[in-house]
Amino acid sequence: MPTSRETIRFCGRSTNGNLIHMSVRRLIIVLSMLLVLLNMGIYQTGYRTDRTLIVNHEPAATVSIIRGPTVHMVTNHSSRIMWKTDALTNATVEYGYSDSNLNMSLSNATLDNIHKVNLVGLEVNTTYYYRVMSNGTSSATYHFKTAPADGEPFKLIVLGDNRPSSDTAPAQPQVFSDIMDQVIAENPDIVIMTGDYVYSISTSDSENWNAWSKFTNVSDRLGHYVPIYAVIGNHDLTDWQGTPKPQYFLDAFEMFNEPKLYSSFDFAGVHFTLLDSEQQGYEGQIRGEQWSWLVNDLTAAGNRTKFVFAHRPLYPLKHIDSAMDVNKTNRDELQQLFEDQNVTLFAAGHDHLFNRLTVNGVVHVITGGAGAPPYNNPWGGAYYHYFRVDVCTETINMTSVKPDGTGVETYQLPYTGPIEISIRVVANNSQKKAGTIPEIYFSKVPTVVHYSWDSGANSSTLTGIPDIEGEHTLDIYAQDSTGTWSHARFVFTAIVTSTTTTTSTTITTTPTAQTSTGQVLIIPLMLALASIGVVGVVIVVIVWLTKRS
Ligand SMILES: [Fe+2]
Structure with a gap:
């Protein structure tokens, strides 16, 4: 079963005998030219839907299928076959009930490089083999199956x-x-x-x-x-x-x-x-x-x-x-x-x-x-x-x-077991803030449901994780319409937040405190120096007066 686009390309060209009988020298020249073209980015144009890129509007003598063919929108009586070519070409899909007898075909003479051919009137739940052709270049043969009748597997x-x-x-x-x-x-x-x-x-x-x-x-x-x-x-x-x-x-x-x-x-x-x-x-x-x-x-x-x-x-x-x-x-x-x-x-x-x-x-x-x-x-x-x-x-x-x-x-x-009890957002065995309410889902709507934190009294209402530091269990009991009970237990560790602190006050006062501290240090120092200066002057005056006397 061919599975690669490369195989399609090789099959298409080898049918014409061009590559197989090519001399080694010519092969090297062609490969070199291909490498140059690839480096120029020309290979990318094959994927474009912008047809203005293709300047030659004449039917190409030789073409390559650069994508597909692939099968789409399959119903029990129709399908679409799509493929792309590196030049504007006509399009033909040959198909049939076996790969050796593609005895039906559908063609589109309009030149294009993106080809979409709708096969109609197909039989239900039937395997069709197909290949596509563009200006004489053909793909490998693939197959698809039409949809089964309604209700069939x-x-x-x-x-x-x-x-x-x-x-x-x-x-x-x-x-x-x-x-x-x-x-x-x-x-x-x-x-x-x-x-x-x-x-x-x-x-x-x-x-x-x-x-x-x-x-x-x-x-x-x-x-x-x-x-x-x-x-x-x-x-x-x-x-x-x-x-x-x-x-x-x-x-x-x-x-x-x-x-x-x-x-x-x-x-x-x-x-x-x-x-x-x-x-x-x-x-x-x-x-x-x-x-x-x-x-x-x-x-x-x-x-x-x-x-x-x-x-x-x-x-x-x-x-x-x-x-x-x-x-x-x-x-x-x-x-x-x-x-x-x-x-x-x-x-x-x-x-x-x-x-x-x-x-x-x-x-x-x-x-x-x-x-x-x-x-x-x-x-x-x-x-x-x-x-x-x-x-x-x-x-x-x-x-x-x-x-x-x-x-x-x-x-x-159809599911015939007891009600499935599942938890989301808050995972089992996870740490969460006290007061967080886990999201609990039931596989079908219970007729009766009980919730119990830490094996305490049952409640029909789910409350949040208890505001006590440490591990807490949540037991859930759900009864379905047949009277069958389901039970699930989840465990959480409560993260209990302490009383609000005055951290923000501390932060805002800290810079002030630093400024005050600076002032407290600088001002007394200046006063001390001034005092020393005054005392010095007084001493000098006394000494001078003593000498004069
Ligand atoms: Fe995503």
Whole structure:
């Protein structure tokens, strides 16, 4: 199974016999010319959407496919094939039911260097093999599968935060490449990426295309076979001057509703909603037009299973108060909307770890482990991974998977166990100021709940950490509608602040005291010297008068 763009290029040229039969001398000359061209930055123009850069508007005699082909927007009856060439060319997709019989084709005679061909009238849940051709240059043959019928099983892979760890080394992490190889081996039906694909957006276009092409060089290896959808991350949008530059993100992915950064679609009867958590000025919030759109989108989806995605989580473990909890009112409205609309899964990234939390029936997953350095935290989950969701006819099975394919944490819906009791913001075994109220979440709304500090009396109201220095226990008891009780115990060490001191008074008086001290020292000294002087004068006068007498 060809997996690299280099293979496509070689296959395309070797078909014409040009490179294979070239003499060594001519080969050296051509390679030298290519190196010169690369140093001139001409290689970058292939990634640009600015067609004015291409001055030759005649059909090119020989062309190279410089990106793709990749498959996008796959439904149970259609798909879009996209690729780029280094010159304006025509476009043809040849496809069929086996790689040895591509007996169907669709062409576009319009000359272009970005090619998007929509295949329609496809059969449901069917594997199609395809290759693309531009002015006689063909790609390797790949394959994709149309969506299953509504309600039929499919495999979803979610991954995110693959970004490099610094600007100075924009190459993608090796672990991201390893994870992509493993995801290709998984043969998923659909892939969602949860943001932060590059380290930063530069003010330099060439630097941006360079960084993003390093990303697409890896992601397209999977994109040959599977539609990849994505939400935008905080590292992907604005440069250091605060100028939003979504064009690179939009170029890397081909999705519904572009150029908007939020969209939705159905796949096998499941409704997918992709949110933009990076709206400038409202980072970490869903507001305005997008909020209205989201309410309508989820409402219109009716009783379909609903999966929602954004870059920032609602209940972060590391980016506390700078994820979707930056405005807790908006966060709680979002959670309430998800509950009201029966959203099954909300998946995000941003925190470089894996975590699952169920809040009132909505499963929240943080899957930010595809390449950036994992975050150590009290809740665990700091390992590289991707997230697999097997949507079956009766169940949904979720697993975090390490780059070598080893499953780590699993969860199944429908969930039939007792109520899960979870804590956020204030970690178990942490030190916090007395009076701090921990955030407690239940996997479903309890019929009865009791809180007890230090094994004392039960209360239906959660109060803050007792104002007594030392360790305190919090016992929580929750009963579900079947009468089953759940129990969780958390431990905190109270930091008790002492009575307010007069430190500020001391600070303000200190300089005065120093000045006074100086005056106290100087004035008596001057008085002493003056006194000595007067006494001396008197002695001299007496001696002089004595001598005269
Ligand atoms: Fe992020």
